[in-house]
Amino acid sequence: MNSSTRFALILVVALLSAGVAFAQAAPGAPPPQVRAANGIAYVNGGAGEEARDAMARMQPGFSLKLVFSNASGEYLVADHVAVKGRAGEVFDVDGAGPMLLVKLAPGDYTVIASYEGKTEQRAVKVGSGMRTLNWRFSGARR
Numbered sequence: 001m002n003s004s005t006r007f008a009l010i011l012v013v014a015l016l017s018a019g020v021a022f023a024q025a026a027p028g029a030p031p032p033q034v035r036a037a038n039g040i041a042y043v044n045g046g047a048g049e050e051a052r053d054a055m056a057r058m059q060p061g062f063s064l065k066l067v068f069s070n071a072s073g074e075y076l077v078a079d080h081v082a083v084k085g086r087a088g089e090v091f092d093v094d095g096a097g098p099m100l101l102v103k104l105a106p107g108d109y110t111v112i113a114s115y116e117g118k119t120e121q122r123a124v125k126v127g128s129g130m131r132t133l134n135w136r137f138s139g140a141r142r
Helices: 003-025 051-056
Strands: 034-037 040-043 064-070 080-085 090-095 099-100 106-117 119-124 131-137
Touching: 034 090, 040 051, 040 119, 051 099, 064 080, 064 106, 090 099, 106 131, 119 131
Parallel strands: 064 131
Antiparallel strands: 034 040, 040 099, 064 099, 080 090, 080 106, 106 119
């Protein structure tokens, strides 16, 4: 191998190593934030381990936790989520998940979620503590 080729290989390896080091040192995504829709507080996110940890710390005070995944358990983001109470729709959000924390008053609700053009619904009773609903979309691809 001549010196030009060796120099080029060393340069490529050095640049790749610097890129890997920079990617590992780059700060993660901002932590999930409490937002409101129709006057209902919610937190949406959880795509990475840090975000899931942050959301776990935020759970007190929220009454409903939705976790979206496909049939094999891989996390996914629902296209749309709506929550209906006895008087009609009380909450809705696009791009929900893979975790969604919602602060609802105690009561009976219907949660409607869509993913890849398929809509499913679940009945849920919210009480004074946290209620978790692990939502697996059957037939969903990742």
